[in-house]
Amino acid sequence: MIAVLRLGHRRNRDKRITTHCALVARAFGADKIIFSGEQDDAVLQSVSSLSKKWGGKFKASYESNWRKTIKAFKEKGVVVHLTMYGQPFNEVVSKIKNKNALIVIGAEKVPREVYDLADYNVAIGNQPHSEVAALAVFLYELLGRTPLQKEFRGWQKKIVPLPRGKKVINKFLRVIGA
Numbered sequence: 788m789i790a791v792l793r794l795g796h797r798r799n800r801d802k803r804i805t806t807h808c809a810l811v812a813r814a815f816g817a818d819k820i821i822f823s824g825e826q827d828d829a830v831l832q833s834v835s836s837l838s839k840k841w842g843g844k845f846k847a848s849y850e851s852n853w854r855k856t857i858k859a860f861k862e863k864g865v866v867v868h869l870t871m872y873g874q875p876f877n878e879v880v881s882k883i884k885n886k887n888a889l890i891v892i893g894a895e896k897v898p899r900e901v902y903d904l905a906d907y908n909v910a911i912g913n914q915p916h917s918e919v920a921a922l923a924v925f926l927y928e929l930l931g932r933t934p935l936q937k938e939f940r941g942w943q944k945k946i947v948p949l950p951r952g953k954k955v956i957n958k959f960l961r962v963i964g965a
């Protein structure tokens with residue numbers, strides 16, 4: 788089981804980027820995302836309606852107490868904090884393959900305590916970039932391309948890949964945009 792904990796969400800500033808963290812988590816093979824920081828029902832709502840439309844079992848929830856979430860997860864798996872200050876990802880991925888993992892990503896300033904609670908502080912290169920990019924690369928390294936190729940069961944809409952143009956099957960209508 789792979790879960791993502793998104794720390795420090797700010798309703799006004801982070802709506803899009805937090806939603807993108809959830810979209811990446813889902814598409815690259817995580818099972819769920821837990822939002823922390825300011826509660827934002829609009830983000831929860833948009834992730835759950837997207838999952839309903841495009842299928843799969845991905846879940847999103849809110850937890851104000853990130854400390855509790857991290858400590859509880861340590862009972863059943865490893866906690867990996869993505870930060871530019873961490874150790875190279877290639878030194879860690881092989882140690883945690885096939886384990887339950889909670890992947891922690893920040894927004895602005897991540898509290899020092901997170902660095903101490905994490906089993907691994909991991910960098911996707913030691914340059915600053917983005918939690919969306921860091922999460923995508925880390926999940927891809929951990930889970931490979933299989934999640935990107937799988938069918939999300941229970942879909943209402945599904946894309947038919949084409950070299951050019953757009954083709955979407957809508958379960959309740961017909962093929963659109965061919």
Ligand SMILES: C[S@@+](CC[C@H](N)C(=O)[O-])C[C@H]1O[C@@H](n2cnc3c(N)ncnc32)[C@H](O)[C@@H]1O
Binds near residue numbers: 892
């Ligand atoms: C805008 S950055 C803030 C940078 C922050 N000072 C830090 O600790 O990395 C927001 C989040 O992106 C992720 N991030 C940014 N650069 C990263 C890198 N090179 N490797 C891993 N994660 C990174 C971290 O999860 C970070 O909390």
